[in-house]
Amino acid sequence: MTEDEKYKSEGRAAILKAISHPSRIFIVDKLNEKPYCVCELAEMIGIDQSTTSKHLSILKNAGIIDDTKKGTTVYYSLRCKCLLDFIGCIENVIRMNIDRNKKYMGVGNN
Amino acid sequence: MTEDEKYKSEGRAAILKAISHPSRIFIVDKLNEKPYCVCELAEMIGIDQSTTSKHLSILKNAGIIDDTKKGTTVYYSLRCKCLLDFIGCIENVIRMNIDRNKKYMGVGNN
DNA sequence: AGCTAATATGGCAATATAGCCATATATGAG
DNA sequence: CTCATATATGGCTATATTGCCATATTAGCT
Numbered sequence: 445m446t447e448d449e450k451y452k453s454e455g456r457a458a459i460l461k462a463i464s465h466p467s468r469i470f471i472v473d474k475l476n477e478k479p480y481c482v483c484e485l486a487e488m489i490g491i492d493q494s495t496t497s498k499h500l501s502i503l504k505n506a507g508i509i510d511d512t513k514k515g516t517t518v519y520y521s522l523r524c525k526c527l528l529d530f531i532g533c534i535e536n537v538i539r540m541n542i543d544r545n546k547k548y549m550g551v552g553n554n
Numbered sequence: 555m556t557e558d559e560k561y562k563s564e565g566r567a568a569i570l571k572a573i574s575h576p577s578r579i580f581i582v583d584k585l586n587e588k589p590y591c592v593c594e595l596a597e598m599i600g601i602d603q604s605t606t607s608k609h610l611s612i613l614k615n616a617g618i619i620d621d622t623k624k625g626t627t628v629y630y631s632l633r634c635k636c637l638l639d640f641i642g643c644i645e646n647v648i649r650m651n652i653d654r655n656k657k658y659m660g661v662g663n664n
Numbered sequence: 665a666g667c668t669a670a671t672a673t674g675g676c677a678a679t680a681t682a683g684c685c686a687t688a689t690a691t692g693a694g
Numbered sequence: 695c696t697c698a699t700a701t702a703t704g705g706c707t708a709t710a711t712t713g714c715c716a717t718a719t720t721a722g723c724t
Contacts, residue, residue: 445580445599453576453583456644460579464570465682466563470555473563482701489555495683497702507651516691516700524647530640534566537634541617575712592671605713607672626670626721 462506463527467491468499471520475509476528479521572616573637577601578609581630585619586638589631 445453463472467489474480474488486496500520503509508527509520555563573582577599584590584598596606610630613619618637619630 449580450576453580455648456579456641457574457576459644459647460570460574464567464574466560466567467682469566469570470559470563483699491682492684493701494685494703497700498682501702507647507654513691516698518701524643524650526643526646530643531566533634533636533640534569536636537569537617538565540634544617577712593669601712602714603671604673604715607670608712611672623721626668628671 459506459508462502462508465499467496468503469531471499471503472508472522472527473531475520475522476525479512479519481517481519483517485520569616569618572612572618575609577606578613579641581609581613582618582632582637583641585630585632586635589622589629591627591629593627595630 463469470489471485474485480488482497482500483493485500486493489496500509500511504511504520508523510523512519512521573579580599581595584595590598592607592610593603595610596603599606610619610621614621614630618633620633622629622631
């Protein structure tokens, strides 16, 4: 890899990595509906508030979400709607994987 | 999260995680052109052959790439073209981040 | 069978991540 | 100022990941 390619790949990986966690994917998916605050997300996910806050700061540092304060409450929102289309692509891979498994297991061929 | 939501989020995260590494993003990008074998990719990336093989098996297990043997050589190919569109989305986030940094640093406003 | 080339796998050390608890910080009410 | 609520941060342990080296496996050739 040239320096340029390395830099580019690292940048892309950093963003992907930020989303690559069950709780964070869930957050991105939820924020597509509307903004939510930390405690709402923590409640929905079922993990500690502090852990949720850390997840949100990872997404924020990656430039994936934005935050707005209202009193002591911080609302997070999606910064880039295209992220949803791309989840569609991931779903596509999942569907392909399921089909393949079915084929290997002979489901639908008996 | 309900059991269903948890399962779904874990599935999505598993696929994303598989791609979330500089070398693996690079591989996906390269395989979009055409299939390559392990040693070609190792050479391009500049890492050990064994490490490259492990990266490829991670992508393969996630259902992102396919392999075909020709003699002792194994050619890997992209299984899902939509992955490229989604890299476009990542690029979009990167562009937004750059713009934001410029704004904070006052570039273009003097 | 014996040799070579291409991949894959096991083992290991260094580093990173996820989650919790405890605590710090910040905002608004009284 | 004091208290309560919402977030953020520090510290810690358990676990996972990355990369290399050494070695096993596989396929083709003679």
